[in-house]
Amino acid sequence: MGKLFNIKSKISNYEVIKTSTTIEKLLLSNKYSLCLVDDFYKSQIKMVDYSKIIFIKANENSKQLAKILPILTKIANKKLSRSDKMLVVGGGVLQDIGTLVASIYRRGINWDYAPTTVLAMVDSCIGGKSSINLGKYKNQIGNYWPPKKILLNSKFAETQKKIDLLSGLSEGYKITYVSSKRDFNKFIENCESFYKTLNFKHLQSLLEISLYSKKRIIESDEFDDGKRLFLNFGHSFGHSIESITKYSISHGFAVAIGCIMEIIFAENYYKIKMDSYTKRLINSLLFLTYKMTKHQKKLLKKISVRQLFEILSYDKKIYNGLLKLPVASTAGRFTLKKIDFKKDKAKKNFFVSYQELSNLIR
Ligand SMILES: NC(=O)c1ccc[n+]([C@@H]2O[C@H](COP(=O)([O-])OP(=O)(O)OC[C@H]3O[C@@H](n4cnc5c(N)ncnc54)[C@H](O)[C@@H]3O)[C@@H](O)[C@H]2O)c1
Numbered sequence: 001m002g003k004l005f006n007i008k009s010k011i012s013n014y015e016v017i018k019t020s021t022t023i024e025k026l027l028l029s030n031k032y033s034l035c036l037v038d039d040f041y042k043s044q045i046k047m048v049d050y051s052k053i054i055f056i057k058a059n060e061n062s063k064q065l066a067k068i069l070p071i072l073t074k075i076a077n078k079k080l081s082r083s084d085k086m087l088v089v090g091g092g093v094l095q096d097i098g099t100l101v102a103s104i105y106r107r108g109i110n111w112d113y114a115p116t117t118v119l120a121m122v123d124s125c126i127g128g129k130s131s132i133n134l135g136k137y138k139n140q141i142g143n144y145w146p147p148k149k150i151l152l153n154s155k156f157a158e159t160q161k162k163i164d165l166l167s168g169l170s171e172g173y174k175i176t177y178v179s180s181k182r183d184f185n186k187f188i189e190n191c192e193s194f195y196k197t198l199n200f201k202h203l204q205s206l207l208e209i210s211l212y213s214k215k216r217i218i219e220s221d222e223f224d225d226g227k228r229l230f231l232n233f234g235h236s237f238g239h240s241i242e243s244i245t246k247y248s249i250s251h252g253f254a255v256a257i258g259c260i261m262e263i264i265f266a267e268n269y270y271k272i273k274m275d276s277y278t279k280r281l282i283n284s285l286l287f288l289t290y291k292m293t294k295h296q297k298k299l300l301k302k303i304s305v306r307q308l309f310e311i312l313s314y315d316k317k318i319y320n321g322l323l324k325l326p327v328a329s330t331a332g333r334f335t336l337k338k339i340d341f342k343k344d345k346a347k348k349n350f351f352v353s354y355q356e357l358s359n360l361i362r
Pocket residue numbers: 038039040057058059060063090091092093094095096116117118119120123124125127129130131139156157158159160161164168251252
């Protein structure tokens with residue numbers, strides 16, 4: 001137990017700590033004047049000081065901008081000062097909300113974060129981003145304000161539904177594939193051990209491999225000006241899938257589907273041949289998508305590709321009408337392509353690629 005690594009940041013350096021503590025102990029700590037906690041823990045915790053806890057339901061509706069104001073009002077009513085520290089406990093939704101709130105309340109307060117979902121542990125807990133929804137368009141508002149400490153304990157995910165736990169791993173596949181062949185191989189090998197045993201010690205190794213890969217990328221490009229943009233791989237198509245299914249398809253599965261579709265699109269549009277790494281990525285992500293519920297698979301089959309295309313046109317990665325799409329030739333080798341979706345050829349390829357993807361999901 002103890003410090004895993006430091007992350008250099010232009011805002012303020014921060015630390016990832018491996019801990020064996022429990023959520024209750026964290027909430028009892030007098031280091032924190034206020035805690036934003038996933039509503040899931042309401043029924044799980046006892047003997048804590050409820051007066052310093054704000055429970056928040058972890059869903060996309062809670063990430064609407066209008067829902068942030070009442071949280072800020074509650075914080076102000078508790079008279080939090082700039083010398084107070086806040087703790088956030090939960091998955092990516094709590095993190096997105098916590099980051100924004102911590103960054104704007106009194107122009108910024110210190111906070112620690114205990115991620116409780118695999119998705120947050122494997123990816124979002126580092127990088128310092130907040131992403132807030134605007135109506136039907138996802139993650140349109142945000143900024144950067146990293147926590148001081150990330151308290152990592154893979155056991156926090158033991159209570160997660162197995163389907164959520166597995167879908168969260170998609171971001172780890174993505175990060176390590178973006179990073180390098182070496183990291184990707186290591187991640188895949190450890191995933192195989194984890195799937196066989198479902199032992200949380202293997203999960204801890206997976207988290208560390210993925211976070212080390214992401215650390216290198218975000219330290220070299222904290223504010224999405226270069227290499228970090230490659231981490232958007234799978235997200236343009238993925239966010240459209242989440243939006244069109246009204247978030248019935250979770251972020252993890254949507255990213256898995258988005259990565260597969262972006263690879264198929266690149267193969268069709270740029271004639272990029274898939275090598276053994278890319279094929280392994282597709283197979284691993286398909287394995288995850290097979291775990292989706294029947295309802296989710298049905299929704300996917302029913303999607304109108306024309307509406308999906310319309311939603312894609314609101315993606316925040318569109319500049320001057322051109323979508324910046326990370327395209328890979330293999331693991332660790334990405335370039336950023338600008339795609340003009342007003343052109344018939346791009347549109348047609350989008351439609352064809354969606355059909356091919358749809359045929360792959362069983
Ligand atoms: N800011 C970033 O860098 C970033 C990166 C990736 C994703 N995200 C965002 O993260 C969100 C998805 O987050 P997520 O997948 O971590 O889940 P989540 O926060 O949406 O939670 C999913 C469900 O799991 C429950 N839950 C959380 N922890 C649990 C636990 N330990 N045991 C049992 N149930 C638990 C929640 O109550 C909720 O019902 C999306 O909104 C996505 O856009 C943000």
